[in-house]
Amino acid sequence: MRETIVSGMRPTGPLHLGHYFGVLKNWIELQKKERCYFFVADWHSLTTEYAQVDVIKKSVDDMVINWLAAGVDPERSVLFIQSEVPEHAELHLLFSMITPISWLERVPSYKELKQELKDKDLSTYGFLGYPLLQSADIAIYKATAVPVGQDQEAHIELTREIIRRFNYLYKKPIFPEPKTLLTEFPKIAGTDGRKMSKSYNNCIYLSDSEEEANKKLMKCITDPARMRREDPGNPDVCTIFSYHKLATSEATRRQIDADCRTAAIGCVDCKKILIKNLTEELAPFRERRKKVKKEEVVSLLHEGSKKAGLVARQTLKEAQSAMGLGFSV
Ligand code: SF4
Structure with a gap:
């Protein structure tokens, strides 16, 4: 029923x-x-x-x-x-x-x-x-x-x-x-790791252009304990990794998880993968949004x-x- x-x-x-x-x-x-x-x-x-x-x-x-x-x-x-x-x-x-x-x-x-x-x-x-x-x-x-x-x-x-x-x-x-x-x-989570909320000024808005959204993602907080490229990271506490769960395939996420923990991947490259996937996910939405x-x-x-x-x-x-x-x- x-x-x-x-x-x-x-x-x-x-x-x-x-x-x-x-x-x-x-x-x-x-x-x-x-x-x-x-x-x-x-x-x-x-x-x-x-x-x-x-x-x-x-x-x-x-x-x-x-x-x-x-x-x-x-x-x-x-x-x-x-x-x-x-x-x-x-x-x-x-x-x-x-x-x-x-x-x-x-x-x-x-x-x-x-x-x-x-x-x-x-x-x-x-x-x-x-x-x-x-x-x-x-x-x-x-x-x-x-x-x-x-x-x-x-x-x-x-x-x-x-x-x-x-x-x-x-x-x-x-x-x-x-x-x-x-x-x-x-x-x-918002780009500063707190709850995504306009009162914290940490949102990626659906009305943001692709460029605006990507800029926010590049500035987004990652694992705060990962100070240098060669430090291993912890995806469990990373906001970027939480976004990967929205737009990145499970196989790639597993790879990122392993590479982050051994410092085989840096945060900049990790963010670039996310941006590519998120842009693909939102492309039809952004196209339709212009037409409504x-x-x-x-x-x-x-x-x-x-x-x-x-x-x-x-x-x-x-x-x-x-x-x-x-x-x-
Ligand atoms: S490599 Fe990715 S998951 Fe690991 S801390 Fe950096 S941004 Fe986060």
Whole structure:
């Protein structure tokens, strides 16, 4: 049976290699077999960017241009903007009636993100409730599977708990419990070895030209203990080697691993191999990216939001009715 998949991306800045390898390649595989809903999570952006909303508007078009260039196909999948389908917000409200606050407070990312984004005031109702909004995003399409990185697993578990509670309280199995599909590349390091993030200024962006990207790769940190060419290195702690896992064949990687440990290869040559492979991998994407027009994006998001709205409205009616609302239903 086909799975129903829901996955969103927050428009909070330009997309980088992590999005391409960690999310988009996975979406493209999923859309071959499953029924997919991919959305621009603009309400989710507001949970952290409510004080600088310009970035949201600026990021939406570019983000979806990258989706299309990577091969996300609007003929196979429904692509839409979350805020264009207000049923998400109403289901979020309904779920909020049955969700104990302690369930939200114990979500690990709540404390971690608050700590990580110390410069922002995240003591808001919206930020505490964002995993619940995620649950509504998933449930409104009766999703059966959700692709996430390890750091988001707890959110899907919370979704299952809320769905179980809803179905139990109202004695109607309206929502299926979605399973977690762990993504193959949950985390990608930035050029300085830390998590790839625009706030660390260590990203290789999908909008970077080939030259810009290659320049960043040539400057990228390697094994910090390998000071001289003749020192043996350790690929396990090297950011460049972690990128090889994205674009280089297993046989070549094995060779590099062995040559690095015996200093048979230097970091400059190793980076050149990576650049060649990564350039080949990204060439079709870069070509298509030049051709996607902004007007195309606007019209397909509009159409996609209409399609998503039809499904979301039907589910919402069922939820309203189960909760004793919707007198015309
Ligand atoms: S040779 Fe390659 S894997 Fe080894 S430290 Fe240098 S860049 Fe990293």
